[in-house]
Amino acid sequence: MKKALIVSEIVKKIRGKEVLKSVTFEVEKGQLLVLLGPPGSGKTTLLKIIAGLEKQDSGSIYINGEKVDDKPPYERKVSMVFETLALYSNMTVYENIASPMIAEKKPREIIDKKVKEIASILRIEHLLDRRADKLSGGERQRVAIARALAKEAEIYLLDEPFSNLDAKIRYALRTEFKKLKTMLGKTLVLATSDPLDALALGDIVVFIEKGVIIQKTPPVELYYKPIRLDISRYVTGRILNEVVLKKKTEAGRTIITSELDVVISESVLRGLKDIPVENIILTSHPDNTMIEKSIENCDGLKIRGRFLGYEYRGSEFLVFAEYKNHLFKALKYEKPLEDFNEPVDVCIKREGLNFYDHETGSLVR
Numbered sequence: 168m169k170k171a172l173i174v175s176e177i178v179k180k181i182r183g184k185e186v187l188k189s190v191t192f193e194v195e196k197g198q199l200l201v202l203l204g205p206p207g208s209g210k211t212t213l214l215k216i217i218a219g220l221e222k223q224d225s226g227s228i229y230i231n232g233e234k235v236d237d238k239p240p241y242e243r244k245v246s247m248v249f250e251t252l253a254l255y256s257n258m259t260v261y262e263n264i265a266s267p268m269i270a271e272k273k274p275r276e277i278i279d280k281k282v283k284e285i286a287s288i289l290r291i292e293h294l295l296d297r298r299a300d301k302l303s304g305g306e307r308q309r310v311a312i313a314r315a316l317a318k319e320a321e322i323y324l325l326d327e328p329f330s331n332l333d334a335k336i337r338y339a340l341r342t343e344f345k346k347l348k349t350m351l352g353k354t355l356v357l358a359t360s361d362p363l364d365a366l367a368l369g370d371i372v373v374f375i376e377k378g379v380i381i382q383k384t385p386p387v388e389l390y391y392k393p394i395r396l397d398i399s400r401y402v403t404g405r406i407l408n409e410v411v412l413k414k415k416t417e418a419g420r421t422i423i424t425s426e427l428d429v430v431i432s433e434s435v436l437r438g439l440k441d442i443p444v445e446n447i448i449l450t451s452h453p454d455n456t457m458i459e460k461s462i463e464n465c466d467g468l469k470i471r472g473r474f475l476g477y478e479y480r481g482s483e484f485l486v487f488a489e490y491k492n493h494l495f496k497a498l499k500y501e502k503p504l505e506d507f508n509e510p511v512d513v514c515i516k517r518e519g520l521n522f523y524d525h526e527t528g529s530l531v532r
């Protein structure tokens with residue numbers, strides 16, 4: 168089957184600076200690919216090149232198997248939502264959503280059905296008669312997404328569609344967007360700097376940094392096994408657990424030291440012996456970490472710390488412990504005890520451990 172989109176070795180310079188450095192990836196039909204990267208990594212430039220709004224210096228774009236490098240935007244069968252949402256302010260929401268289909272000369276009944284269907288999923292039905300300049304930020308965002316998805320296209324490009332919204336609206340819109348995506352079965356490329364968008368929505372995630380693709384992976388793998396420590400920190404935020412270890416071999420024996428008084432289980436020690444680096448950072452997520460009054464059998468890393476407190480996160484608790492200015496976090500489903508400052512055991516379980524080279528930040532295992 169033909170790929171819906173192929174981005175092949177795209178290079179782009181802006182004012183002498185290479186902002187895209189041979190970017191290559193493919194998107195399957197019906198897939199939602201999230202282009203995730205920090206601000207300035209080249210996401211918008213790449214989407215504009217795919218849409219035909221900017222010209223690459225070299226490389227090619229294929230849509231549905233066809234090379235489109237010489238085609239103008241309106242012949243590329245691409246629909247794009249920009250970060251700066253340009254709605255027709257003197258038209259109603261209904262007219263805004265319908266406008267691309269009117270331009271496509273679709274029959275009235277079909278337009279009406281489609282507008283109502285999309286509006287219902289995005290929960291903007293009650294706004295259909297309102298003028299676009301009388302909308303809140305969150306509403307504008309919904310209308311812009313609805314309009315872009317109502318247009319007939321092979322590929323839908325969305326640039327930061329949930330930006331500038333508060334966390335609650337963002338969460339709701341993400342959920343609706345996911346439903347819409349499943350119902351419509353369209354091929355989408357969504358650019359974002361928010362890892363939560365990538366984890367929640369992506370069938371596949373491409374991580375881009377300074378115009379270079381660093382990793383292409385399903386979201387679960389991006390979360391649990393990123394190929395670089397900085398990506399892990401970026402995607403996980405402040406909840407990643409980290410322990411630095413030093414490895415020395417003396418008279419054929421491997422000695423592991425740490426500035427933390429950490430007890431390492433036999434199984435982890437065996438793993439550490441084979442690792443070809445001396446300074447190692449072990450990381451793990453709170454869902455693979457336990458913080459309890461006392462933990463007898465810890466298959467992983469055990470640290471005696473001090474209970475700091477917890478945060479309620481809707482369906483679970485994020486529990487904090489501290490040892491020598493290092494903060495450890497664990498997920499717990501029952502309400503923790505409230506004996507703050509009391510000693511606790513932290514167990515970072517073996518299953519979730521990743522080993523990174525302290526010098527290069529690359530994943531070793």
Ligand SMILES: Nc1ncnc2c1ncn2[C@@H]1O[C@H](COP(=O)(O)OP(=O)(O)OP(=O)(O)O)[C@@H](O)[C@H]1O
Binds near residue numbers: 181205206208209210
């Ligand atoms: N017109 C321009 N003039 C000069 N530099 C530009 C221009 N457009 C983009 N750039 C530079 O190109 C790089 C990539 O920008 P781009 O907007 O594609 O990144 P981005 O990942 O979409 O970032 P953001 O999320 O902030 O929009 C940045 O370093 C930016 O400063």
